[in-house]
Amino acid sequence: MKISVFGLGYVGSVSAGCLARDGHHVIGVDVNSAKVDALVNGRSLVSEPGLSELVAAHSKTGRLRATTDGFQAVLATDMSLICVGTPSNSNGSLNLDYIEAVCREIGTALGQHSGYHLVCVRSTVLPGTTRNMVMQVLEQQSGKRAGTDFGLCMNPEFLREGCAIADYQEPSQIVMGGLDEKSSDIAMQMYDGIDALRIRTTLETAESVKYACNTFHALKVAYANEIGNICQAHNVDGQEVMRIFCNDRKLNVSEKYLLPGFAFGGSCLPKDCRALVYRAKEKDVETPLLRAVLESNQMQIERSIRMVEQTDHKRIGVLGLSFKSGTDDVRESPVIVLVETLVGRGYDVQIYDPNVKPEELFGANRSFLAQTLPHVAKLMQPDVDALVANCDVLVVTNGSEEFRQAVLAADGSKMIIDLHGITKHSKEYNGNYKGICW
Ligand SMILES: NC(=O)c1ccc[n+]([C@@H]2O[C@H](COP(=O)([O-])OP(=O)(O)OC[C@H]3O[C@@H](n4cnc5c(N)ncnc54)[C@H](O)[C@@H]3O)[C@@H](O)[C@H]2O)c1
Known part of the structure; x- marks a missing residue:
């Protein structure tokens, strides 16, 4: 496939390098000319194990190119991946300025594109963004209709910095939210040759999965830390406790207790949450997360x-x-x-x-x-x-x-x-x- 990758940060650079390695023809696009120049010269300004080698190899094969001209990149390709940043605003809300700017650019080019082009959002965006914002800007700028004249997908990225290339090669799963079947079919072709569970779903579900994953990872860290802090106050090694905890793949590290529904109850969970929170208070250990559990219930x-x-x-x-x-x-x-x-x-x-x-x-x-x-x-x-x-x-x-x-x-x-x-x-x-x- 011929693919434009917008945004040459961590996600964009790794995607561009891996896609080129997998046989696709990639044009990396960034507003930052230093990043583009580096890529043109076979280097990456993003430091990730294995990335320099990929970039060097595939700028030589010609399968990996870079430009600041997004308009021309869209015209020369079948698909655009949006990998620009989505930082926080000062009030915590999500800043979509870069997404909007890139959609304007892609949309303008789409208006001139003679064939079918697919736009795929890889940046992390809140549920509804792809349909309500990305699609609207693309349609307004291009004068074309999503679904008929161009395709639209949301494909969340799950890579971890530091082992991003390995994660790309062996993802836990590939989640493709599509506006329609045709969009998902085409976008999935990016991953031909990668052995992973493939999930097709709606745009909004794909967007939501990414937030479910990242908030859960954050929750796990905060939870383990609170348990560890309580353990230490009892002269217990919190790391040993959590290692033993993780041996339980039946109830703890498993699908159990992870299906949304009604509140928990019974003779153990409420009582034990209360007791542990009370003990932490007695020991002057702060447990805001554990304290919130019963309130949430x-x-x-x-x-x-x-x-x-x-x-x-x-x-x-x-x-x-x-x-x-x-x-x-x-x-x-x-x-x-x-x-x-x-x-x-x-x-x-x-x-x-x-x-x-x-x-x-x-x-x-x-x-x-x-x-x-x-x-x-x-x-x-x-x-x-x-x-x-x-x-x-x-x-x-x-x-x-x-x-x-x-x-x-x-x-x-x-x-x-x-x-x-x-x-x-x-x-x-x-x-x-x-x-x-x-
Ligand atoms: N870093 C991660 O590990 C990771 C993992 C999964 C998902 N994500 C998500 O992926 C997205 C990108 O993250 P990142 O860490 O790669 O960001 P980053 O800040 O490293 O890179 C973003 C790049 O986009 C470029 N850019 C901004 N506006 C542009 C435009 N109009 N046209 C072209 N390029 C433009 C910037 O110059 C920058 O190089 C975010 O939504 C992030 O939440 C990140």
């Missing part, structure tokens, strides 16, 4: 309450009372807070949970129920069909297959509030469906 419960309130219905059927499916443990179940609040605000609530039979609960579980929701027995409905018949809104709180069947049987006649995702995509529900995070 509470916000998720409040979000579910607002979802019910926004339906403007009063008869609410709640599917599931325990904190997760397949257990009768109701201690600190977030559903109890949801139910209590709704009852307190005058809603007519019924609950169905085949695992929870108040008359059969024992010990701590029973006293928890008695204390937090004394009238729960009155709200429990043993027959799921009767509960569905008696309500206008069904709230699905966990992933029980029985609940999914109950929602399907309601056949769009009830408003569905899905806090788990089990009934997602099952049906259209006549538009009577709301998911908590989707």
Whole structure:
């Protein structure tokens, strides 16, 4: 392919070098003439292991060229990769000035381009930017239509500085957000020969994945540091603790607990978060992240309450009372807070949970129920069909297959509030469906 790479910083230089190595004809474009001159002379001003060699080799083969003239570069190529910087503004918002400038330049050239050209955003941009800003500027400047006259993709970059070329060669995955199938098909050809999981998705999902990744990486560092600081205050080696922690690939370093949905609860997580935060306070260790966990969880419960309130219905059927499916443990179940609040605000609530039979609960579980929701027995409905018949809104709180069947049987006649995702995509529900995070 013939590819223009706009922005010869870390991402652009590495992409340009690797694309040339993989057989593509690349024109690097930058407003900084020093970077362009260096590349023209077979050097890179970006310091990355292996990059100098790639640049030197492929400026000789002629597959890697550079210019400050973006207009001509677009006319001479089939695809433009946007790799310019997206720094922070002083208030923390994302500065899109470089993206906008480069889109104007590409758009102007697109207006003169005789064939189909694809524009692919590799810079990190917030959800909606590619469709609402990049596409609009390109269309305005070129007078052409995205999807018909030119293609549009968002392909987030996951490389790490210091091992960027190795990461390019062996990416954890290739995520291609496309305006349409044709755009994604063409953009994916960049990576022919690279062995990796390929994901095709929407522009907005691709943009969001990048932020999910980077904020998670940041969260991991901050979390490990807080745990380490608490460990040190107990004369425990925090690094050893986290090494052992990482041995658990089943629950800790795994897919578990990473699907958005309802709040956590149960007899352990809330209690243990509280205890550790309290102990840290006693030891004068600051744990802003751990302190925020329970608050964030509470916000998720409040979000579910607002979802019910926004339906403007009063008869609410709640599917599931325990904190997760397949257990009768109701201690600190977030559903109890949801139910209590709704009852307190005058809603007519019924609950169905085949695992929870108040008359059969024992010990701590029973006293928890008695204390937090004394009238729960009155709200429990043993027959799921009767509960569905008696309500206008069904709230699905966990992933029980029985609940999914109950929602399907309601056949769009009830408003569905899905806090788990089990009934997602099952049906259209006549538009009577709301998911908590989707
Ligand atoms: N650095 C990383 O490790 C990394 C990893 C993944 C994603 N990203 C994202 O990729 C993007 C680029 O990051 P970077 O670190 O390579 O940035 P950088 O600041 O190193 O390079 C950006 C380059 O764009 C050039 N530029 C600015 N305006 C231009 C224009 N109108 N035309 C042509 N070139 C122009 C600049 O001169 C500069 O050389 C950012 O959105 C960043 O968040 C960076």
